[in-house]
Structure formats: structure tokens, C-alpha cells
Amino acid sequence: MALLQISEPGQSAAPHQHRLAVGIDLGTTNSLVASVRSGVAETFACRDGEHLLPSAVRYLACGEVEVGQVAFQAAPLDSKNTIVSVKRLMGRGHAEVQQMHLPYEFVETDSAVPRIHTVAADVSPVEVSAEILKALKLRAEETLGGELVGAVITVPAYFDDAQRQATKDAARFAGLKVLRLLNEPTAAAVAYGLDCGSEGIHVVYDLGGGTFDVSILRFSRGVFEVLATAGDSALGGDDFDQLIVDWMLQQASTGGDSLRGSRALLHQARDIKEQLSDAEQIDVNVERADGSVWQGELSREEFNQLADKLIRKTLLPCRRCLRDAGVELEDIEDVVMVGGSTRVPRVRELVGEFFQTEPLVSIDPDRVVAIGAAIQADVLAGNKPDSEMLLLDVIPLSLGLETMGGLVEKLVPRNTTIPVARAQEFTTFKDGQTAMSVHVLQGERELVSDCRSLAKFELRGIPPMVAGAARIRVTFQIDVDGLLSVVAEELSTGVKSRIEVKPAYGLVEGEIEQMLRDSFDYAKEDMAARNLREQQVEADRVLEAINAALAADGEALLSAEERVNIDAGLDVLQQARSGDQIQAIKQAIENLDQATADFAARRMDASVQKVLKGHTLDEFQR
Amino acid sequence: MGITLTEKAADHVRKFLEGRSNAEGLRLGVRTSGCSGMAYVLEFADKIESEDKVFEDHGVRVIVDAKSLLYLDGTELDFVKEGLNEGFKFNNPNVKDACGCGESFNV
Numbered sequence: 104m105a106l107l108q109i110s111e112p113g114q115s116a117a118p119h120q121h122r123l124a125v126g127i128d129l130g131t132t133n134s135l136v137a138s139v140r141s142g143v144a145e146t147f148a149c150r151d152g153e154h155l156l157p158s159a160v161r162y163l164a165c166g167e168v169e170v171g172q173v174a175f176q177a178a179p180l181d182s183k184n185t186i187v188s189v190k191r192l193m194g195r196g197h198a199e200v201q202q203m204h205l206p207y208e209f210v211e212t213d214s215a216v217p218r219i220h221t222v223a224a225d226v227s228p229v230e231v232s233a234e235i236l237k238a239l240k241l242r243a244e245e246t247l248g249g250e251l252v253g254a255v256i257t258v259p260a261y262f263d264d265a266q267r268q269a270t271k272d273a274a275r276f277a278g279l280k281v282l283r284l285l286n287e288p289t290a291a292a293v294a295y296g297l298d299c300g301s302e303g304i305h306v307v308y309d310l311g312g313g314t315f316d317v318s319i320l321r322f323s324r325g326v327f328e329v330l331a332t333a334g335d336s337a338l339g340g341d342d343f344d345q346l347i348v349d350w351m352l353q354q355a356s357t358g359g360d361s362l363r364g365s366r367a368l369l370h371q372a373r374d375i376k377e378q379l380s381d382a383e384q385i386d387v388n389v390e391r392a393d394g395s396v397w398q399g400e401l402s403r404e405e406f407n408q409l410a411d412k413l414i415r416k417t418l419l420p421c422r423r424c425l426r427d428a429g430v431e432l433e434d435i436e437d438v439v440m441v442g443g444s445t446r447v448p449r450v451r452e453l454v455g456e457f458f459q460t461e462p463l464v465s466i467d468p469d470r471v472v473a474i475g476a477a478i479q480a481d482v483l484a485g486n487k488p489d490s491e492m493l494l495l496d497v498i499p500l501s502l503g504l505e506t507m508g509g510l511v512e513k514l515v516p517r518n519t520t521i522p523v524a525r526a527q528e529f530t531t532f533k534d535g536q537t538a539m540s541v542h543v544l545q546g547e548r549e550l551v552s553d554c555r556s557l558a559k560f561e562l563r564g565i566p567p568m569v570a571g572a573a574r575i576r577v578t579f580q581i582d583v584d585g586l587l588s589v590v591a592e593e594l595s596t597g598v599k600s601r602i603e604v605k606p607a608y609g610l611v612e613g614e615i616e617q618m619l620r621d622s623f624d625y626a627k628e629d630m631a632a633r634n635l636r637e638q639q640v641e642a643d644r645v646l647e648a649i650n651a652a653l654a655a656d657g658e659a660l661l662s663a664e665e666r667v668n669i670d671a672g673l674d675v676l677q678q679a680r681s682g683d684q685i686q687a688i689k690q691a692i693e694n695l696d697q698a699t700a701d702f703a704a705r706r707m708d709a710s711v712q713k714v715l716k717g718h719t720l721d722e723f724q725r
Numbered sequence: 726m727g728i729t730l731t732e733k734a735a736d737h738v739r740k741f742l743e744g745r746s747n748a749e750g751l752r753l754g755v756r757t758s759g760c761s762g763m764a765y766v767l768e769f770a771d772k773i774e775s776e777d778k779v780f781e782d783h784g785v786r787v788i789v790d791a792k793s794l795l796y797l798d799g800t801e802l803d804f805v806k807e808g809l810n811e812g813f814k815f816n817n818p819n820v821k822d823a824c825g826c827g828e829s830f831n832v
């Protein structure tokens with residue numbers, strides 16, 4: 104007979120109606136699948152007893168596809184056909200993946216999505232990811248003894264729209280229904296049940312094999328908000344192994360670095376590191392190139408000294424993250440440890456010291472994200488009686504519009520819960536302007552060129568008016584599924600234009616994954632750039648206005664000398680405007696203002712006279 | 726008669742109960758549904774009702790309502806592994822025939 108699991112009180116499923124749902128941690132290096140059975144969330148092992156599935160996919164000439172350990176081991180030998188770390192390629196455009204210096208042959212297609220050429224076929228990152236998901240789905244269905252109703256898949260907090268959509272597409276390819284995408288740090292917090300506790304600030308410290316991420320979350324009114332993220336994409340457990348290798352080579356004085364990159368040595372180093380988490384001291388043997396053997400020992404104390412510098416390197420992003428989030432140390436309730444490297448006792452010690460709180464370590468740090476996802480999946484599938492825990496979705500990156508000078512005006516700040524609608528009024532820049540281009544952008548930076556372009560459309564049929572008179576209201580609306588629609592409306596005439604934005608791939612070149620981090624790193628530069636652009640836009644406005652006035656009344660109202668003076672001022676401003684000295688532009692605008700003050704006064708008088716001509720004073724007094 | 730648990734089943738139930746703060750024990754029952762008339766209920770029990778019978782085996786409290794007991798008397802709850810899958814199995818002497826998978830049954 105079918106094997107039964109213990110249900111929540113009153114939640115026993117009808118026969119053949121089990122709502123089986125899983126949580127999936129789709130990682131860069133390893134992936135995991137977990138589910139809640141008999142009230143306990145646990146990750147599932149494959150037949151070999153391994154819980155971690157290496158995120159490697161190998162395409163064979165015969166058309167077969169290998170996933171996991173087998174593929175991972177083949178990677179060095181068959182690198183062109185074995186795709187590892189495909190997560191880094193998700194939602195990227197062709198130009199972006201070209202810059203990553205990967206061993207794959209990319210084929211350009213008409214769809215902006217890059218494809219990797221393998222002996223079997225040209226595959227997109229989404230399809231590669233789908234193979235990993237398929238393997239996990241199969242494992243879950245074998246373990247649970249039935250078909251899945253859906254899955255919660257975790258993504259990094261800094262994943263943008265395109266990367267999230269690509270992840271969803273991969274799930275669809277794998278035949279998995281996505282119940283929800285969940286931010287990785289949020290999943291870790293859910294695993295520890297922090298969503299059932301009081302409202303507060305939580306830190307998630309994630310030190311993986313090759314990357315380090317720290318996130319600060321705020322839990323309030325049933326929602327986890329990601330306040331800030333920071334990290335180092337080239338710092339992880341592998342660096343600890345390398346430290347031990349370097350130490351071994353130095354101790355054994357092998358002379359020369361010929362063994363430095365040796366895989367066997369790295370392997371040995373990792374073993375030593377792992378054993379030192381429990382043991383105080385480890386015997387170490389190093390075979391020199393000449394066959395002689397060096398024998399020694401490494402104590403945890405010594406290892407700590409070696410590792411200290413690396414661990415302290417992770418504390419810098421932590422400090423930055425705190426600053427970005429605007430959070431004080433004493434506000435922090437918990438620190439959740441994620442990633443295998445947080446098993447190193449010294450890491451726990453220093454992180455605990457830094458945040459002045461004992462880190463949470465009771466759940467296996469490799470599995471904690473998948474476990475949190477499984478708990479969430481269990482709720483979403485309807486297996487809990489009172490699903491008061493329904494985490495709302497938030498938008499991952501701010502949405503805004505391009506304004507004059509290539510600046511981004513943010514309409515919906517990141518972390519706003521959806522659904523949401525926001526509106527703002529804009530106006531025309533030039534006299535008689537009858538159309539306006541609406542450029543929708545996603546990102547945290549100040550300049551259009553640093554954000555991701557989502558859509559562009561035009562609002563036409565604005566009645567000709569002087570600059571600044573038209574009122575155009577732009578409304579952003581995001582529905583529960585995260586789909587964005589933008590409406591632009593000229594308020595005096597009711598002329599409307601709208602667009603539905605479906606996330607597209609690879610619209611912007613450069614490091615999208617870095618967008619969030621960059622926004623913090625470049626905050627100062629961005630502000631300076633913004634000030635400059637604003638000054639330039641102001642200069643353009645002044646130039647435009649004076650030129651228009653000169654064309655209209657220059658002949659009639661100005662002496663030759665005055666005219667030369669103003670023209671000189673215009674030249675100076677024109678030149679300053681094309682430079683990058685904010686002060687110079689400001690100064691030039693001020694000078695020009697002074698030079699044209701009389702001219703402006705005379706124009707005013709002239710137009711008043713024109714209006715008054717032929718009227719008596721009496722008419723105005725009535 | 727009554728309800729018994731194999732040692733393996735008891736071990737697992739104890740483990741699962743540990744993670745819950747207000748559980749009284751494990752509830753077993755039957756209800757009418759499914760392709761062959763009746764289906765098993767296997768749930769955590771947060772309270773004991775007046776018509777419930779409580780058994781104890783291997784340190785696990787098993788709670789069964791009086792009506793269900795008619796169909797379950799003599800049942801042994803087992804915990805088995807089949808490939809990657811694992812879970813509980815009812816060894817119920819009252820069952821005359823069951824559907825293909827055994828999830829619903831007739832007495």
C-alpha cells in the first residue's frame with residue numbers, strides 16, 4: 104500500500120489527493136530539494152545518499168544528458184559540453200555572457216537569449232537549469248511516492264526581473280509548477296521560524312564555496328523586506344582551502360609552487376579544514392616533489408590565525424550592509440548562518456563577535472535555504488490549517504522613468520509590496536512639444552545608462568503649450584504576479600498611452616547581478632553625476648529660453664554692444680555645459696542671468712505696453 | 726486487542742512529536758472516502774475528545790475515536806522504506822480488499 108505521512112490535525116488528504124510540494128534551492132554550485140513530511144522539513148538524498156546535487160549538466164553526443172556528480176566530474180575533461188554554474192548566466196543577454204570568459208561556445212540567436220553550443224544541441228541557460236530542476240523533481244517524486252503539485256524555488260535577493268523570470272521559465276520547462284520564488288535569505292529566516300516570532304531585524308550571513316553574501320531583513324506585518332545586501336562574489340570556502348595549501352607548501356618547504364594548484368592537495372586541505380571544526384589538532388603529511396614526505400601538525404589555533412584575515416574580509420561587507428540598511432547593531436535580533444563555510448568555528452566566533460549576538464547554527468547551513476523553501480511550499484500547497492504565514496512578494500529593484508538629461512526618477516522604490524500602483528506628474532521641456540517619450544527603467548542607480556531598460560513608448564497628441572504647462576501623469580501598476588503596466592495621460596486633453604511590460608532578457612549590457620551592490624558602491628559618484636546632469640539640463644533650458652527670446656526681440660530691444668555681451672555669455676555657458684564642472688556651469692548660468700536681466704526687463708515692459716496699447720486706465724480699474 | 730506500533734514506527738513518531746509543542750499524541754482513524762469506501766487518517770493530535778480511546782505503545786500515545794476503532798482494532802502501524810520513499814503503513818487485519826495502492830479499503 105501507499106506509504107502515509109502524518110498530517111496536521113484535520114488536514115488528512117483524501118486518498119490519491121496528497122498535496123506534495125517541495126522547496127528547491129537552485130544554487131550556483133549545488134542544488135537541493137526538500138519537503139515537509141509528517142511535520143518535519145528535510146532535504147532528500149539521491150540513491151547514493153548524497154543530498155547535494157552538483158549544479159552541473161553535461162550534454163553527450165548521443166543526445167543523453169547527465170546531471171549532478173557525474174557531470175561535475177566530467178567538467179574538467181569535457182568543459183565545452185559540461186555547463187557548471189549556469190545560475191550566473193540566467194536572464195543574461197548575449198553580450199553579457201560573452202564578457203564572462205567562460206569555456207563555452209555561445210551562439211547568437213535572434214531572441215536575445217544566448218545559447219551554448221554543445222555536441223547534442225544548442226541549449227539556453229534556461230534549458231540547462233531545467234535539467235537540474237528535472238533531476239530534483241524526479242528525486243522528490245521518487246522519495247514522496249507521488250506527483251508534485253508545485254515547488255517554491257529560491258533566488259538570490261539581488262536577482263532582477265529577467266533573472267527571476269528565467270528561473271520560472273526553467274521550472275516550466277522541467278514540468279514544475281512554481282508556487283513562488285522566494286529570496287534565499289528569506290528562506291533561511293523561515294527555516295529558523297523567524298517569521299513566527301516578533302517583528303524585527305535579522306541578518307543572514309551566507310558564506311558559500313565561492314561567494315559571500317550578507318543580507319539584512321526586516322520582518323514586519325508578515326513580510327520579510329530585504330533592507331540591504333552586500334557581499335563579495337569572489338570569496339568563499341575555497342579560499343580557506345587555498346590558505347591551508349599555502350601553509351602546507353611553506354611548512355614542507357617544497358621549494359617552488361609547482362604543487363600549488365594540485366587538486367589532490369586542495370582535497371587534502373579541505374579535509375583538514377573540515378576535521379578542524381571538531382578536532383583541536385590534525386596530523387598533516389605532505390609529499391614533496393622528490394618523493395620525500397614532510398610530517399607535521401596543524402592546530403585549530405594556527406588555522407584560526409591563518410583564517411582570521413579572510414573572515415575579517417567578510418566583515419567589511421557586513422559593516423557596509425548595516426550602514427546601507429540604516430540599522431544599528433543593537434537592533435539586530437538574530438544572525439542566521441548559511442553556507443558550508445559557516446561550519447568553521449572561527450567564522451561563527453568572529454561573526455558572533457561582530458554582530459554581538461550568538462549566531463543561529465542548529466540547522467545544517469548547506470540545507471537551511473532548501474528547508475525554508477520547503478516550509479513555505481507546504482503552506483502554499485494548503486497543508487497547514489491556518490496559513491497565517493503568507494509572505495507577500497516585494498519588487499526586487501526600483502522602477503522609474505527617464506527624465507531629461509538621462510536621469511532616472513524612481514516611482515516605485517524596491518521592496519514595495521505588490522500589488523501596487525504609483526503615479527507622478529511630469530511636464531514638457533520645450534515650447535510646443537506635442538509628444539513625450541516614456542522610458543521605463545529598473546535599477547537603483549541615478550543614471551539611465553546604469554539601469555536596465557524595460558520598455559519605451561510614446562505619448563502623442565499633447566496640445567502645443569509653453570514648456571512646463573502640460574501636465575502628464577504617469578502611472579505604474581504592478582499586479583500580484585509582478586507584471587508591470589505603465590499608463591501615461593495628458594490631463595487637460597485626456598490623451599492616453601499605455602504599455603504592458605513583460606520582462607525581457609539581456610536588454611542592458613554590463614553586470615546586472617551587481618546592480619544592487621553597485622547602487623551602494625557608487626552612491627556618491629551617482630549623486631555627483633546626477634547634480635552635473637541636472638545642471639546641464641538647467642543650462643539647456645536657459646540656452647533654449649534665451650535663444651528663443653533673442654530670435655523674437657533681439658533686433659528690436661538690444662544694442663549691438665549688449666548683443667555681443669549676451670552672445671559671449673551664451674558661448675561660455677555652451678562650453679561649460681559640455682564640460683563636467685558643476686560649478687562652472689552654475690557660474691555661467693548666473694553670469695548670463697545678469698547679462699540678460701535688462702533684456703528680460705525690457706521684454707516684459709514691451710509686452711505689457713503691447714497689452715495696454717489702445718486701452719484707458721479706467722478699463723483696468725473696473 | 727487495540728492498536729500497536731512497531732519499534733521503527735514508534736521511533737519515527739516520537740521524533741516527529743518532539744518538534745511539536747502541544748501534541749497529545751498520534752491520531753489514527755478511518756473516514757469514508759476514496760475508491761474502495763474507506764481511507765486512513767494519520768494526524769498529529771493536539772487534543773483528546775471524550776469519545777476517543779487512548780493506547781500507549783513504545784512510549785507513544787495513540788488516539789483513536791470509538792467509531793474508527795471498529796475498523797482498526799488489531800492494527801499494527803509500521804514504518805517502511807521502499808526505495809527512496811518512506812512512510813507509515815497500516816497492517817490492518819480487518820481489511821477485506823483494498824484499492825491498488827491500498828490507500829482506501831473495505832472491511
